[in-house]
Amino acid sequence: MSKRNIVLVGFMGTGKTVTGRVLAKQTGMKLIDMDSIIAERQNQTIPEIFAQKGEPAFRAMERELTRELSQQNGLIISTGGGIVLNPDNIADFEKTGLVVCLKASPETIFQRLEKDTTRPLLSGDKKKQIEGLLAQRKPLYDAIKHSVHTDGLSDEQTAAPILKLYALES
Numbered sequence: 569m570s571k572r573n574i575v576l577v578g579f580m581g582t583g584k585t586v587t588g589r590v591l592a593k594q595t596g597m598k599l600i601d602m603d604s605i606i607a608e609r610q611n612q613t614i615p616e617i618f619a620q621k622g623e624p625a626f627r628a629m630e631r632e633l634t635r636e637l638s639q640q641n642g643l644i645i646s647t648g649g650g651i652v653l654n655p656d657n658i659a660d661f662e663k664t665g666l667v668v669c670l671k672a673s674p675e676t677i678f679q680r681l682e683k684d685t686t687r688p689l690l691s692g693d694k695k696k697q698i699e700g701l702l703a704q705r706k707p708l709y710d711a712i713k714h715s716v717h718t719d720g721l722s723d724e725q726t727a728a729p730i731l732k733l734y735a736l737e738s
């Protein structure tokens with residue numbers, strides 16, 4: 569039987585990449601970071617893609633990569649925070665994987681991203697932008713069946729319930 573994927577979604581700064589690393593280490597499954605693949609294939613950083621090609625072009629790249637990855641199995645997939653903007657992405661990932669949303673309070677996200685310069689959607693007043701985007705997207709993240717609230721948890725503590733769920737569902 570083919571192994572289902574584990575797909576991590578959630579707002580920027582909720583720990584998708586680090587949790588993905590822990591899960592990959594603990595399961596031996598291959599880790600795929602969608603932003604890294606897009607940047608590699610375009611030979612540009614994410615801010616360069618946003619600035620030169622625009623956000624809609626980036627969303628189309630995400631959509632295409634989602635189609636590709638959701639046809640594979642045995643992967644830990646760390647998505648970009650905006651993957652939920654197109655419900656087709658989540659529907660595709662649900663077909664072959666366990667989709668889990670990582671959550672964190674706006675304060676925690678701000679603390680984690682205060683010095684970050686790699687998120688084009690947080691290039692102004694970060695606090696305001698985080699609060700605004702989180703409020704806008706809340707219904708989309710809340711619609712995901714499984715979630716882990718990461719405030720105060722270590723990377724291992726975040727990974728543990730996901731592994732448990734994966735073992736139960738597989």
Ligand code: S3P
Pocket residue numbers: 578579580581584603614647648649650651686687688689
């Ligand atoms: C985005 C999140 C980023 C990246 C891009 C847009 C978003 O990924 O895909 O900057 O719209 O939330 P991370 O969630 O890994 O930061």
